[in-house]
Amino acid sequence: MLKLNRTTEYGLIALRHLSQRQAGDASSAREIADVYGLPFDILAKTLQRLKESGIIQSAQGARGGYMLRRPLDQVTLAEFLELMEGANGVVACAEKPEHETACEFQSKCQIHGMMRGLNTRLKAFLSGIRLSEFTAEKISPEPIQLENFSRQVNS
Amino acid sequence: MLKLNRTTEYGLIALRHLSQRQAGDASSAREIADVYGLPFDILAKTLQRLKESGIIQSAQGARGGYMLRRPLDQVTLAEFLELMEGANGVVACAEKPEHETACEFQSKCQIHGMMRGLNTRLKAFLSGIRLSEFTAEKISPEPIQLENFSRQVNS
DNA sequence: GTAACTCGGATATTCAAGGTCCGATATAAT
DNA sequence: ATTATATCGGACCTTGAATATCCGAGTTAC
Numbered sequence: 001m002l003k004l005n006r007t008t009e010y011g012l013i014a015l016r017h018l019s020q021r022q023a024g025d026a027s028s029a030r031e032i033a034d035v036y037g038l039p040f041d042i043l044a045k046t047l048q049r050l051k052e053s054g055i056i057q058s059a060q061g062a063r064g065g066y067m068l069r070r071p072l073d074q075v076t077l078a079e080f081l082e083l084m085e086g087a088n089g090v091v092a093c094a095e096k097p098e099h100e101t102a103c104e105f106q107s108k109c110q111i112h113g114m115m116r117g118l119n120t121r122l123k124a125f126l127s128g129i130r131l132s133e134f135t136a137e138k139i140s141p142e143p144i145q146l147e148n149f150s151r152q153v154n155s
Numbered sequence: 156m157l158k159l160n161r162t163t164e165y166g167l168i169a170l171r172h173l174s175q176r177q178a179g180d181a182s183s184a185r186e187i188a189d190v191y192g193l194p195f196d197i198l199a200k201t202l203q204r205l206k207e208s209g210i211i212q213s214a215q216g217a218r219g220g221y222m223l224r225r226p227l228d229q230v231t232l233a234e235f236l237e238l239m240e241g242a243n244g245v246v247a248c249a250e251k252p253e254h255e256t257a258c259e260f261q262s263k264c265q266i267h268g269m270m271r272g273l274n275t276r277l278k279a280f281l282s283g284i285r286l287s288e289f290t291a292e293k294i295s296p297e298p299i300q301l302e303n304f305s306r307q308v309n310s
Numbered sequence: 311g312t313a314a315c316t317c318g319g320a321t322a323t324t325c326a327a328g329g330t331c332c333g334a335t336a337t338a339a340t
Numbered sequence: 341a342t343t344a345t346a347t348c349g350g351a352c353c354t355t356g357a358a359t360a361t362c363c364g365a366g367t368t369a370c
Binding site for chain 3: 342343344346347348351352353354356357358359360361363364366368369
Binding site for chain 2: 326327328329330331335336337338339
């Protein structure tokens with residue numbers, strides 16, 4: 001239940017990676033894909049999406065790559081998920097304005113109101129979790145060797 | 156994000172319906188499907204599943220149908236979701252025992268531990284919500300007319 | 311100019327969810 | 341007994357979203 005999709009997982013791995021770099025130190029999509037064995041094309045699109053949202057920033061061209069832009073303790077899981085997976089509520093109709101008769105069962109389904117309530121509570125829960133919690137230096141049996149990838153984007 | 160699947164929604168609608176019947180009053184799958192405009196076959200399977208889990212009980216044969224077995228205030232959303240959608244964690248590996256190297260990225264992905272933590276917190280959140288909350292008599296612009304379907308299973 | 315990047319659209323592939331069909335069995339009413 | 345109405349449950353089809361692949365275009369460091 002409530003399973004995250006792959007791109008969200010890739011995004012978290014990437015953000016964690018970026019958060020461990022020194023300020024000004026960029027990582028390319030290729031580098032991250034190689035380190036964690038992720039599919040390059042998908043990760044690249046994921047990073048582009050994160051960039052559009054302003055969580056990370058990019059540097060084009062050779063020796064380019066991605067860097068964090070916003071501190072991860074200022075990004076909630078709710079915001080991140082909505083960004084990665086869209087604003088889908090627990091039920092499709094739960095996200096839409098009250099006056100839109102979005103629910104296909106309309107007044108018949110009867111659970112519409114409760115679903116909206118659940119949705120609100122869930123969002124509050126997710127808003128209480130910050131991405132920095134996934135960033136902490138823990139459970140790293142063997143620290144990743146990043147030396148071969150290190151580079152300065154502002155040389 | 157975190158969207159419920161259809162069968163879960165159908166299940167909630169059905170449980171709500173059953174909870175509004177008098178004790179001893181059974182509803183058939185056909186009846187519920189007709190009232191809410193749900194696909195009969197799918198609803199029928201959903202009800203069978205709910206019966207296997209012991210939340211509802213069935214009476215076979217003509218004039219048979221389903222009745223609540225457990226009070227809905229004793230069923231948590233966590234239990235219900237696991238029943239309807241399986242024990243999938245936020246990430247596949249989050250549900251499996253620690254010693255199983257279930258994570259396909261193994262130690263590399265680094266977010267494994269945090270995902271388990273998130274999963275635990277999410278389950279605690281869902282365990283704090285009872286199905287009876289979706290059962291309350293509210294937001295019913297026009298009460299459903301059930302007279303044509305009423306019947307006693309223990310005549 | 312070339313190599314290493316980001317950028318972004320187009321398109322394939324895969325898989326689970328959603329939906330359909332049908333036969334078997336059980337039971338109440340006639 | 342026969343019939344109508346149920347649950348029961350397996351097999352199968354369909355569809356759409358998630359996932360993955362491919363490729364061309366624009367940028368920048370060297």
